[in-house]
Amino acid sequence: MSQELETRLRGPEGFGLARKAVEEMERHRVWPTTVNFELWIHYLADPEGALGQEMSRMLSAGTAFTDLVSEGLAAQYLPKAKLNEQIRDTGDQLSRELASVSAAIDSAKQSSMAYGLTLATASQSLSAEKDVASLEATVKTLAGATQRVQLENQSLEKRLSESSSEVARLREHLEQVRREATTDGLTNLANRKAFDEELERACVEAEEGGGFLTLALIDIDHFKNFNDTWGHQTGDQVIRYVASVIGRVGATPRLAARYGGEEFAVIFPGEDRQAASIALEEIRQEIGSRVLKRRSTNEDLGNITVSAGFAERQPGESAHSLMERSDAALYASKHGGRNRVSMADPLSNAA
Secondary structure: OOHHHHHHHOOHHHHHHHHHHHHHHHHOOOOOOHHHHHHHHHHHHOOOOHHHHHHHHHHHOOOOOOHHHHHHHHHHHOHHHHHHHHHHHHHHHHHHHHHHHHHHHHHHHHHHHHHHHHHHHHHHHHHHOOOHHHHHHHHHHHHHHHHHHHHHHHHHHHHHHHHHHHHHHHHHHHHHHHHHHOEOOOOOOEOHHHHHHHHHHHHHHHHHHOOOEEEEEEEEOOHHHHHHHHOHHHHHHHHHHHHHHHHHHOOOOOEEEEOOOOEEEEEEEOOOHHHHHHHHHHHHHHHHHOEEEOOOOOOEEEEOOEEEEEEEOOOOOOHHHHHHHHHHHHHHHHHOOOOOEEEOOOHHHHO
């Protein structure tokens, strides 16, 4: 499920969309399985999208939505299903490649054993035979065996070289799939899943190493009003713009992520509250200083501002607690007038 749709489902609109999906499935006599529910949610949320158009065509043609049909649609159009399919395909290719290399190595091993036996037999013959003809025959046998082993070794070297290239290609493909699975499609920042995993890892690392760790949450001010006024497409452009500023300031080793619809997060590993405060002020000031224009009409959209809250991790503090304190600081910025950066209270005071 896309993050855009998941965000809509987490708001008041989600209940109506879910009810409508169930009603439509019942009307078309489609069982409300998990796959079907996700398909119909996508269809109703974006009827003009690729999946929506295909389902409209199938409904017009009277196609029965059997389990097989639904699974085919999911594999082709649903991001999670497509991702699983890619991983399975790459894994199968990798398994076949490794099996092929294993067979080539076994063949070379058999050739080497046969060659060793030929050498042993030739050694005995050379010791026993005295006449020239017998010696020539033994040498000829050795030459033939040596040539066969050389050819076998050359074939193995070529196969290993080809396999090395193929494994490198498959590894790169898996890495690309992994990146896609942890990247937000709209902003190209890390997605919620990648953020959750990285925050847990960063907390463990900070606890074990005794280093600093600061977490910030950033939210676009009055974004719902902006969306209602200018529409979702223009709203998406604003989200991408804000993400570009956050992503630049939150570049490696920091991690910038899209946490929700118009909410972002930045992890500052090894950095204290002062470093985070400077970075967040840079983000806030740059975003607030720009006058945005609508691409399609060049209309003046005015200024966009963001609010931010951050917390520096304290010894023994969990990722969940750090999130709660950062969220409380963001809440303070929102209720303090917006367009500002607030620091969370220390853990003891917050408790």
